[in-house]
């Protein structure tokens with residue numbers, strides 16, 4: 001079955017459809033991970049985005065319920081150079097094609113993903129449309145141009161859980177060595193803006209008794225749980241568009257130890273008075289080098305973000321702690337007098353290296 005990908009700049013790629021049929025719009029972004037496609041597909045931070053993998057062969061180890069990072073496939077569409085139709089892996093319970101069909105997500109294979117990624121790198125992330133229905137180039141390009149894009153859109157409210165819940169699962173046998181397994185002695189409220197589940201596994205593993213609350217919760221609702229610390233999760237869209245969350249974080253900052261990841265880091269930055277901006281093509285992959293400015297050690301990190309906190313706008317009592325070595329953008333901050341810190345990258349990996357898992361232990365220590 002023919003499928004087409006059209007970009008807002010007028011470029012059209014023709015390939016073969018897989019997964020669901022139909023038409024889907026989104027911001028087209030690329031991910032440089034060699035593995036971890038199922039974690040990418042189910043990461044709620046990709047809401048509203050069509051993701052292309054730079055690695056040329058995708059699907060070879062299938063999919064498994066154990067590798068879900070949320071309860072649904074979240075990407076708007078999926079692009080690969082070559083799809084493996086017959087996976088080989090003892091953990092796999094479904095091939096990628098059937099997995100995307102069951103999730104009603106459109107995929108395209110057989111296009112020149114190198115040409116696509118070079119275009120996105122030169123011109124920046126662009127809106128696009130992926131279709132197996134309408135195959136008329138001019139009509140597709142017009143639809144891509146009419147799509148509103150990411151800036152100014154609150155996508156968090158589309159992915160927050162409907163109600164609070166308890167989480168109590170740590171690591172499985174495959175990852176148990178990554179962090180020490182400690183008894184649950186610290187009460188943590190995790191504010192869910194579209195959280196990856198491996199963050200919850202990491203918090204639980206290091207001894208947090210975790211209650212998850214929706215990202216729309218008020219400061220009073222969070223504090224009513226009387227937590228020892230508060231975690232701010234990752235999530236989709238433009239951080240500056242989520243005013244209600246920034247207000248809540250502002251109220252929480254003076255009250256409790258806080259740890260933020262990705263969108264949580266951006267919301268913390270905004271609540272502290274800094275500004276965010278959109279990166280040209282973002283950081284998405286499992287090989288992003290970051291320098292810890294406190295220890296001068298280099299961490300290879302997993303990342304997925306299109307926005308960043310502008311370090312020149314940080315107030316005096318906020319210190320940059322981590323820097324991305326590819327483009328020198330800010331990857332972490334901490335308050336100099338309050339127990340508050342955050343990172344732009346993903347210390348929970350899923351998938352990716354475990355260099356930064358120490359941050360979960362630091363959060364536990366910060367809670368006393």
Ligand SMILES: NC(=O)CC[C@H](N)C(=O)O
Pocket residue numbers: 045233234235236237238239261262263264304305306307308
């Ligand atoms: N993974 C995330 O939390 C992403 C944060 C934000 N949506 C961005 O793209 O920058």
